Amino acid sequence: xxxxxIEISMGPQHPSTHGVLQLKVTADNEVVLNVEPVIxxxxxxxxxxxxxxxxxxxxxxxxxxxxxxxxxxxxxYVLAVEKLAGxxxxxxxxxxxxxxAELQRVASHLAWIGFNANDIGAMSVLLxxxxxxxxxxxxFEEYCGARLTVHGLRIGGVPHDxxxxxxxxxxxxxTSVPRRLADIEALxxxxxxxKHRTVGIGRIAPAEAIQYGLTGPALRAAGVRWDIRKNIPYxxxxxxxxxxxxxxxxxxxxxxxxxxxxxxxxxxxxxQALDRLxxxxxxxxxxxxxxxxPGEVFLSVEAAKGELGFYIKSNGTDKPxxxxxxxxxxxxxxxxxxxxxxxxxxxLVAILGSLDIVLGEIDx
Amino acid sequence: MSRELFIFxxxxxxxxxxxxxxxxxxxxxxxVWLERRVVGWLQGRLGPNRVGFQGVLQPIADTVKLLFKENxxxxxxxxxxxxxxxxxxxxxxxxxxxxxxxxxxxxxxNYTFTFWVAESPVGxxxxxxxxxxxxxxxxxxxxxxxxxxxLLGGLRAVIQILSYEIPIGLAMLxxxxxxxxxxxxxxxxxxxxxxxxxxxxxxxxxxxxxWICAVAETNRAPFDLxxxxxxxxxxxxxxxxxxxxxxxxxxxxTHMVLASSLAxxxxxxxxxxxxxxxxxxxxxxxxxxxxxxxxxxxxxxFLYLYIWIRxxxxxxxxDELIKLAWKWMVPLAxxxxxxxxxxRLHS
Amino acid sequence: MTIDHPALQAVLxxxxxxxxxxxxxxxxxxxxxxxxxxxGDLRPVLAFLRDEQGFNALNDIIGLDNANAPVAGRPRFSxxxxxxxxPDALRLRVVTDAAEDEPLPSITGLYKSADWAEREIxxxxxxxxxxxxxxxxxxxxxxxxxxxxxxxxxxAGE
Numbered sequence: 001x002x003x004x005x006i007e008i009s010m011g012p013q014h015p016s017t018h019g020v021l022q023l024k025v026t027a028d029n030e031v032v033l034n035v036e037p038v039i040x041x042x043x044x045x046x047x048x049x050x051x052x053x054x055x056x057x058x059x060x061x062x063x064x065x066x067x068x069x070x071x072x073x074x075x076x077y078v079l080a081v082e083k084l085a086g087x088x089x090x091x092x093x094x095x096x097x098x099x100x101a102e103l104q105r106v107a108s109h110l111a112w113i114g115f116n117a118n119d120i121g122a123m124s125v126l127l128x129x130x131x132x133x134x135x136x137x138x139x140f141e142e143y144c145g146a147r148l149t150v151h152g153l154r155i156g157g158v159p160h161d162x163x164x165x166x167x168x169x170x171x172x173x174x175t176s177v178p179r180r181l182a183d184i185e186a187l188x189x190x191x192x193x194x195k196h197r198t199v200g201i202g203r204i205a206p207a208e209a210i211q212y213g214l215t216g217p218a219l220r221a222a223g224v225r226w227d228i229r230k231n232i233p234y235x236x237x238x239x240x241x242x243x244x245x246x247x248x249x250x251x252x253x254x255x256x257x258x259x260x261x262x263x264x265x266x267x268x269x270x271x272q273a274l275d276r277l278x279x280x281x282x283x284x285x286x287x288x289x290x291x292x293x294p295g296e297v298f299l300s301v302e303a304a305k306g307e308l309g310f311y312i313k314s315n316g317t318d319k320p321x322x323x324x325x326x327x328x329x330x331x332x333x334x335x336x337x338x339x340x341x342x343x344x345x346x347x348l349v350a351i352l353g354s355l356d357i358v359l360g361e362i363d364x
Numbered sequence: 365m366s367r368e369l370f371i372f373x374x375x376x377x378x379x380x381x382x383x384x385x386x387x388x389x390x391x392x393x394x395x396v397w398l399e400r401r402v403v404g405w406l407q408g409r410l411g412p413n414r415v416g417f418q419g420v421l422q423p424i425a426d427t428v429k430l431l432f433k434e435n436x437x438x439x440x441x442x443x444x445x446x447x448x449x450x451x452x453x454x455x456x457x458x459x460x461x462x463x464x465x466x467x468x469x470x471x472x473x474n475y476t477f478t479f480w481v482a483e484s485p486v487g488x489x490x491x492x493x494x495x496x497x498x499x500x501x502x503x504x505x506x507x508x509x510x511x512x513x514x515l516l517g518g519l520r521a522v523i524q525i526l527s528y529e530i531p532i533g534l535a536m537l538x539x540x541x542x543x544x545x546x547x548x549x550x551x552x553x554x555x556x557x558x559x560x561x562x563x564x565x566x567x568x569x570x571x572x573x574x575w576i577c578a579v580a581e582t583n584r585a586p587f588d589l590x591x592x593x594x595x596x597x598x599x600x601x602x603x604x605x606x607x608x609x610x611x612x613x614x615x616x617x618t619h620m621v622l623a624s625s626l627a628x629x630x631x632x633x634x635x636x637x638x639x640x641x642x643x644x645x646x647x648x649x650x651x652x653x654x655x656x657x658x659x660x661x662x663x664x665x666f667l668y669l670y671i672w673i674r675x676x677x678x679x680x681x682x683d684e685l686i687k688l689a690w691k692w693m694v695p696l697a698x699x700x701x702x703x704x705x706x707x708r709l710h711s
Numbered sequence: 712m713t714i715d716h717p718a719l720q721a722v723l724x725x726x727x728x729x730x731x732x733x734x735x736x737x738x739x740x741x742x743x744x745x746x747x748x749x750x751g752d753l754r755p756v757l758a759f760l761r762d763e764q765g766f767n768a769l770n771d772i773i774g775l776d777n778a779n780a781p782v783a784g785r786p787r788f789s790x791x792x793x794x795x796x797x798p799d800a801l802r803l804r805v806v807t808d809a810a811e812d813e814p815l816p817s818i819t820g821l822y823k824s825a826d827w828a829e830r831e832i833x834x835x836x837x838x839x840x841x842x843x844x845x846x847x848x849x850x851x852x853x854x855x856x857x858x859x860x861x862x863x864x865x866x867a868g869e
């Protein structure tokens with residue numbers, strides 16, 4: 001009887017693929033030989049839909065892309081539209097956008113650590129992360145009325161100013177999240193079992209990572225200093241003082257450390273923005289029927305998962321000719337097979353978690 | 365046959381066996397409730413507290429639900445292996461309790477009522493052997509399901525249990541050096557004279573080895589890869605539904621109680637109160653038969669420890685798990701046998 | 712052509728020096744430089760940009776259907792390649808055109824991140840890429856008929 005490799009299909013329904021993702025794994029007993037991701041289970045035809053909606057109508061639709069980091073999607077889109085239309089956003093609105101974006105980044109990373117740790121077996125960390133996330137979601141609900149798909153930005157600014165209650169909630173979050181992060185780090189960072197499961201797993205060389213188009217915390221864990229907030233600043237990020245945490249070994253453990261450090265840096269930015277909030281309008285004057293003369297623009301921001309880009313081509317009407325979204329998880333997912341070479345099936349879940357993908361933005 | 369013979373040698377042991385089974389089922393119910401509440405508290409949430417007072421009827425609700433579920437068995441499964449696996453696993457968990465002393469004995473006029481079902485000069489060996497039968501159940505369940513996930517889970521479970529049998533046996537061997545007997549009752553009675561075994565310094569490391577291996581043997585976190593939810597859906601019992609699934613679960617909890625009982629009997633004095641050799645503290649064991657309460661209290665401590673560990677640590681990857689057994693547990697246990705033997709030689 | 716960005720001006724000059732009349736069109740709007748080339752010149756231009764100009768990251772490949780705004784003499788579809796240069800933070804866009812049945816050269820040999828992006832364009836527009844290791848649909852099922860992002864495909868599906 002010839003010896004055959006075992007073929008396992010993980011997904012699309014599986015407790016630890018984050019969303020509807022199918023992984024066709026070919027394994028030799030336990031060692032993974034190759035992995036073929038099959039995507040498209042969450043494809044909703046967003047790009048086609050956007051061609052039939054006006055520019056402001058598209059903003060709430062972008063929430064549904066990376067649904068764990070909605071404000072960041074909004075930000076990428078409205079910045080692209082504003083660049084195309086030549087709209088100048090007031091300074092106060094830019095600072096509020098920064099605060100909201102960084103809060104969303106913290107919320108997204110808290111969800112990430114919860115899921116990643118849960119997949120590796122530390123179930124309690126899932127709930128610790130989500131307890132803090134609840135505070136952040138309550139904050140968003142207070143500000144824009146929704147917890148997850150927030151529609152928290154508008155073309156030209158933000159919907160309304162920060163109320164005193166929201167500022168108080170933000171200050172509360174800025175004090176409580178670091179304490180919870182310290183708890184989680186005490187449970188995981190020096191834990192022998194955690195290190196066994198994450199150190200040396202899922203490596204990718206920096207040059208190869210750039211070739212594959214990897215962006216975001218995974219690339220920074222490989223040691224490449226690439227953060228759009230620093231390299232091509234947008235929305236007044238150049239006014240703030242923050243570090244870009246880098247890793248050295250490009251394994252799952254370093255990605256964990258990089259994201260934990262990023263959360264702390266985000267809180268730093270929020271504190272600075274809140275302290276130095278300039279006076280002024282929170283929304284630029286934008287015509288009700290926004291018609292943009294023909295042109296095209298490509299703009300990207302640093303989302304929680306990586307570089308999120310929008311290409312918009314306008315044709316003089318109030319609806320865009322073409323909107324294309326460059327999703328970080330779409331590109332990052334291509335490295336997944338490379339990272340999994342030679343590892344065991346149990347490592348697959350750890351590596352997938354460390355890549356931090358969201359099917360909403362992969363599948364559009 | 366005299367009436368006394370019938371009652372004392374026939375009826376009462378039979379009733380005791382039935383009582384032990386009922387006791388274990390009650391322990392399973394308590395454990396289900398305790399686990400869900402304690403793991404919930406560890407995670408900052410409440411756990412089920414609606415059904416009955418503080419949720420104590422929750423396990424009953426779960427059992428009733430499982431009883432009413434459809435018993436699915438896929439066509440390609442092997443009928444005999446698939447169905448016999450849950451039975452074997454539960455029986456192999458219940459049988460060792462024949463030899464475990466749950467308390468001391470109560471002397472009556474012409475009969476001594478003992479809190480154990482049977483006493484054998486090779487009790488410990490029989491316990492080890494009977495509980496190892498559960499490996500068959502895992503193999504039958506994994507292979508008989510004729511499906512990839514259970515197969516992988518079953519293979520892993522078998523390798524894990526076989527690997528951890530050896531250090532657990534060696535750790536128990538250290539205790540036997542002190543007790544000079546494999547009879548469980550003797551082991552406890554020797555501790556009545558010399559104090560709990562854990563108080564003797566050469567037996568501390570065997571206890572640690574024993575405990576780690578016990579957690580691994582019972583497939584509990586952090587060694588629960590064979591049933592890891594996030595990696596293999598549910599491992600070797602993926603394809604089981606309804607009451608058969610419940611059997612596997614009951615067997616897991618019963619194994620936990622077994623491991624805790626062994627830890628208590630071998631290292632922590634069984635039914636003895638602390639410092640039982642000190643006359644001044646004899647009031648801690650006021651009447652014959654009070655040992656049951658001490659035994660029960662001690663195993664609850666160990667069962668809580670099981671749950672505490674579960675809620676804290678991430679899961680070991682499989683190859684790390686096996687490396688831990690062969691590279692650390694076995695050499696450490698062997699070294700310890702040496703040391704214990706030397707110490708006993710000189711004393 | 713002179714543009715108001717010294718670093719991009721240097722790139723443009725190098726491109727013009729190497730390929731001069733094969734650069735069909737150059738545009739600089741809103742701080743973004745975009746260069747149009749013919750299909751056949753795509754691979755040499757991109758190889759030049761990667762190896763000698765240092766554009767080591769491919770951000771995205773974007774497909775465009777110009778059916779609603781046709782330009783005389785130009786085929787229906789455009790494919791845009793968006794590049795980025797580490798660590799100088801320079802962006803560049805290369806545009807090429809293709810008609811419905813004209814295959815484009817695949818650049819998976821130059822940039823590994825082109826793999827899924829080209830599959831997506833095939834899935835949505837029906838443009839083929841020669842030399843792609845496995846050109847199949849990526850979002851829609853393999854038996855799907857039609858190419859959704861073409862302008863004639865109705866919004867609610869067929």
